[in-house]
Amino acid sequence: MDYDLQFAGWGPDYGNALSFTDLWITDGGSNRMGYSNPEYDKLIKAAQGELATDEKAQWEAQQDAEKIMLAEDYGLAPVYQRAxxxxxxxxxxxxxxxxxxxxxxxxxxxxxxx
Structure with a gap:
């Protein structure tokens, strides 16, 4: 991971935003950039676990995690959405x-x- 920039793509496997947000959990199998933030991990694990049956709460946890990833840590910079x-x-x-x-x-x- 000795680089300045990585360009990669991902397509969802299933119809939940977790198909994207769970990619960046610390030491996750698809986290090939070494991203790590304990608060992000906590929110995504909650969305996968105790919030999984509450669609609104799960969505809010993922939005909060996304704000950490995109607006605080600048871990990702979305370039396009495939169509x-x-x-x-x-x-x-x-x-x-x-x-x-x-x-x-x-x-x-x-x-x-x-």
Whole structure:
């Protein structure tokens, strides 16, 4: 980790902000920049544990953790949010498009009409 800047990307695995915020827990498996802040860890672990069943409280804990990461420690500087435009022939049916995990599934595609 002897560098000045790292450029990396991540796509969510599941439909909860924890798919991003839990990346930066001290000594976490995906924390390849060595980020560490005990207050951040405490908030994310609470969001994973006792706050997991309270959506509003979990969201607030993650927002507080994100403020620490972005506005106090400057651990990350988001550059862009990925998006895609899809042009699909109206005869193609059954393309599954996902918001997280894999982008698409072609398993159920059929071609109808001409």
């Amino acid at each position: 895609a435009n899809i042009l699909l022939n109206p005869n193609v049916k059954g393309l599954a498009i996902y918001n997280y995990g894999p982008d698409y599934s072609f398993q159920w595609i059929t071609i109808e009409g001409e």
